[in-house]
Amino acid sequence: MKRAVFLDRDGVVNEAVIRDGKPYPPANAESMLILAGTADALERLKERGYFLVVVTNQPDVARGRQTREVVEQMHRRLLSELPLDDVLTCYHDDTDGCDCRKPQPGLIRRAAQQYGIDVSQSFLIGDRWRDIDTGAYAGCKTILIDRGYAERAPASTPNARVGSLPEAVDWILNASTECK
Numbered sequence: 819m820k821r822a823v824f825l826d827r828d829g830v831v832n833e834a835v836i837r838d839g840k841p842y843p844p845a846n847a848e849s850m851l852i853l854a855g856t857a858d859a860l861e862r863l864k865e866r867g868y869f870l871v872v873v874t875n876q877p878d879v880a881r882g883r884q885t886r887e888v889v890e891q892m893h894r895r896l897l898s899e900l901p902l903d904d905v906l907t908c909y910h911d912d913t914d915g916c917d918c919r920k921p922q923p924g925l926i927r928r929a930a931q932q933y934g935i936d937v938s939q940s941f942l943i944g945d946r947w948r949d950i951d952t953g954a955y956a957g958c959k960t961i962l963i964d965r966g967y968a969e970r971a972p973a974s975t976p977n978a979r980v981g982s983l984p985e986a987v988d989w990i991l992n993a994s995t996e997c998k
Contacts, residue, residue, distance in 0.1 A: 819869075819934050819935060819936035819939070820869045820936065821867065821935070821936060821939045822868060822869040822870070822940040822941075823863050823868045823869075823870055823871075823937045823941045823942075823985060824871050824872075824875070824925075824926055824935070824941070824953065824958065825872050825922075825944075826873065826874060826942075826944040826946065826949045827843070827905075828842070828874070828941065828945075829841045829944075829945035829946070829965055830853075830943055830944060830945050830949075830963055830983055831852065831853065831872060831896060831900065832852050832853060832892075832896070832941055832964075833850075833851040833853055834945070834969075836982075838969025839966075839967055839994035840967055840968055840969060841944075841945065841946065841967060843878065843884070843889075843892075844892070844976045845888075845926070845972070846891065846892070847850075847894075847895045847934045848886070849967065850892055850895065850896075852900065853933075853982075853983060855897065855982065855984040857900055857901070857985040858984070859984045860900055860901050860902065860983075861901050861988075862987055862991065863987055864901045866994065868990075869903050869933060869935060870901065871903055871904045871905070871906060871929045871933075872893075872896065872905040872906070873906050873907070873920070873926060873942075873952070874905065874907050875892070875906070875907075875908050875928070875946070875948065876889050876907050876908065876978070877908075877909070877910065877911045879909040879918070880909055880914065881911055881996070885950065886909060889907065889909070891952045891969060893905040893907065896933065903933070904929065904933075905970060906913045906925045906928060906929055907920075907925075908920065908924070908925060911966040919947070920949060920951070920952040921947070921948045921949075921951035921952045921955060922952070923955040923966075923968055924953045925950055925952075926942070926958065927956065930956075934988050935960050937956050938957050940958045940959070941953070941958055941959045941960070941961060941990050942960050943960075943962040943963065943983065943986045943994065944960070944961075944962065944963070945964075945965050946969065947968065947969065947970055947971055947972040947973070948972075949962075949972075950962050950972035950974055950976045951974050951976075952971050954972075954974035958975050959977045959993070960972075960974065960976045960978075961977060961978045961979075961980060961982055961986040961990070962976040962978070962980070963981065963982060963983065964979050964980070964981065987995075
C-alpha cells in the first residue's frame with residue numbers, strides 16, 4: 819500500500835485571500851498564486867515515494883458564488899505546475915450533509931480506496947481546523963500550518979505545528995527517517 823500526503827489547497831498549496839482574519843479561495847486560476855517553495859517541497863516528497871493528493875472544500879459552488887468550471891480550471895493549473903497525483907474536491911455546503919466535506923474524512927477515504935493508500939502511514943497538511951480534524955478522523959498524522967486565522971482551533975491536536983509547507987515537508991521527512 820502507498821504512503822500519501824494529503825494537502826489542503828487554499829493557504830497550503832496556494833495563497834489564500836484573507837478577509838477579516840479568515841481565508842478565502844482566489845477568484846480564478848489566473849489570480850491563484852502558488853506559494854513560494856511549494857513545487858520544491860512537493861518534489862522532495864515525490865522523491866521519497868509519497869503519493870500527493872489535494873483534498874479541498876469548495877463550498878462557494880454550492881453557494882452560487884463560484885462555478886465548478888472555474889474551480890476545475892484552478893485544479894488543472896495546479897496539476898500542470900506541481901507534482902500532484904490528484905485533486906479531490908467537495909463542492910457541498912455544511913447543510914448538504916455529505917461525507918466529503920471536511921471535517922468529514924470522505925475525500926481521504928475515497929483516495930485511499932481508489933489508490934491503495936495506507937492512511938495510517940500517511941499525513942495531512944492543512945491550515946485550518948477542518949483539515950486537522952479530517953486527518954485525525956481518517957487516521958492520518960496531521961500537520962497544521964499555523965497562519966493565525968481568526969477562527970476556532972481544531973478539536974484534534976496536530977502532530978506538528980509549522981509556519982509553511984516546506985517546514986511541514988521537513989517534519990514529514992524527519993518523522994519518516996525516525997520510523998525506519
